[in-house]
Amino acid sequence: MVADPVLLQAVADLFPNGISRYAVGGLLVGLGTVVIYVGTGIPAGASTFLESTLSYVSDQSRFQRYVGSRDWRLVFTAGIVLGALAFAATVQSGVVTTSLYEPGTTGQLYEVAGVTLWTTDVQPWRLFFGGILVGIGTRIGKGCTSGHGVCGVGSASKTSLVGVATFLTVAIGTAQVVAALGVSP
Amino acid sequence: MGDRHPLFKPLVFVGGLIFGFGLGFSHMARPEVVVNFLLFEDLGLPFVMFGAAIVSGIAFALLPRIRDAAPLTGDPYERRLKPFDRNVLIGGAVFGVGWGLSGICPGAAYASLGVGNVTILWALGGMFVGAYAQGYWRSRSEARDAAPAGAD
Numbered sequence: 001m002v003a004d005p006v007l008l009q010a011v012a013d014l015f016p017n018g019i020s021r022y023a024v025g026g027l028l029v030g031l032g033t034v035v036i037y038v039g040t041g042i043p044a045g046a047s048t049f050l051e052s053t054l055s056y057v058s059d060q061s062r063f064q065r066y067v068g069s070r071d072w073r074l075v076f077t078a079g080i081v082l083g084a085l086a087f088a089a090t091v092q093s094g095v096v097t098t099s100l101y102e103p104g105t106t107g108q109l110y111e112v113a114g115v116t117l118w119t120t121d122v123q124p125w126r127l128f129f130g131g132i133l134v135g136i137g138t139r140i141g142k143g144c145t146s147g148h149g150v151c152g153v154g155s156a157s158k159t160s161l162v163g164v165a166t167f168l169t170v171a172i173g174t175a176q177v178v179a180a181l182g183v184s185p
Numbered sequence: 186m187g188d189r190h191p192l193f194k195p196l197v198f199v200g201g202l203i204f205g206f207g208l209g210f211s212h213m214a215r216p217e218v219v220v221n222f223l224l225f226e227d228l229g230l231p232f233v234m235f236g237a238a239i240v241s242g243i244a245f246a247l248l249p250r251i252r253d254a255a256p257l258t259g260d261p262y263e264r265r266l267k268p269f270d271r272n273v274l275i276g277g278a279v280f281g282v283g284w285g286l287s288g289i290c291p292g293a294a295y296a297s298l299g300v301g302n303v304t305i306l307w308a309l310g311g312m313f314v315g316a317y318a319q320g321y322w323r324s325r326s327e328a329r330d331a332a333p334a335g336a337d
Binding site for chain 1: 203207208210221224231243245257266268269276280281288295296297299310314315318
């Protein structure tokens with residue numbers, strides 16, 4: 001095999017953290033989705049939790065339609081939070097090491113009771129106002145990165161493919177504009 | 186709903202654990218990593234979503250041929266197909282602005298909390314505010330639309 005060093009360097013520049021952590025993480029996200037689907041037949045998405053959980057405190061008809069699924073969606077979300085905590089307590093803390101994991105340099109690490117935790121440098125106003133738009137958009141648009149992106153794309157759903165193309169394109173444009181305005185992090 | 190199989194919630198919990206561990210491992214739970222992807226500085230992120238989509242796609246394609254119904258619910262195995270309308274474009278665009286600004290989406294936000302990112306509560310709070318606002322507005326417009334239809 002002839003390897004062009006210029007080409008190899010160009011590829012390395014596009015993937016400064018490699019691809020294995022992304023691919024392994026994605027396989028696990030898919031596996032979690034499959035475990036639920038095999039047992040229940042439900043292609044679970046993450047954003048419905050926002051509305052189903054509001055049904056505990058609001059009588060609005062839009063939220064009450066999710067009363068039947070709100071309990072297991074709470075369990076699903078609790079699992080996601082604790083699964084990520086398990087990752088923090090093992091791989092992120094260096095207790096479990098693997099060459100497939102690239103720790104990267106983003107954000108801030110801190111320790112609590114021997115567990116290495118991580119927090120973001122992205123400014124709170126970006127998180128809050130961005131979060132509001134994520135809350136509105138995912139619910140009006142019928143899905144998020146997991147509902148459309150994982151389950152919908154996995155189903156070869158044209159609606160989801162269009163949904164993903166839309167939010168991906170707009171997100172790229174938005175991030176480029178925000179960066180061009182000098183906002184960082 | 187009340188007489189679901191006793192293993193229903195434990196299985197959903199285990200699926201969530203694997204899902205959350207994967208989001209942590211992939212770094213998609215870190216807003217910086219998402220923003221770096223959107224700025225074309227690190228193109229690894231699509232391996233998360235499309236990797237997961239391939240794995241789930243295999244299950245969605247195979248299971249309906251192997252079994253008629255899911256053991257814990259009795260529900261048939263179906264793909265996730267939703268009807269297309271302009272809401273998919275409008276909502277997708279609004280979500281895109283929010284994702285591009287914040288670098289976080291719902292599932293990744295839950296996982297971000299798990300890896301220790303207390304600051305992500307700003308995003309989670311915002312998501313609930315946004316979900317409430319659209320739900321309030323749509324509940325009211327549905328009630329308004331339903332009223333004349335009921336009179337017919």
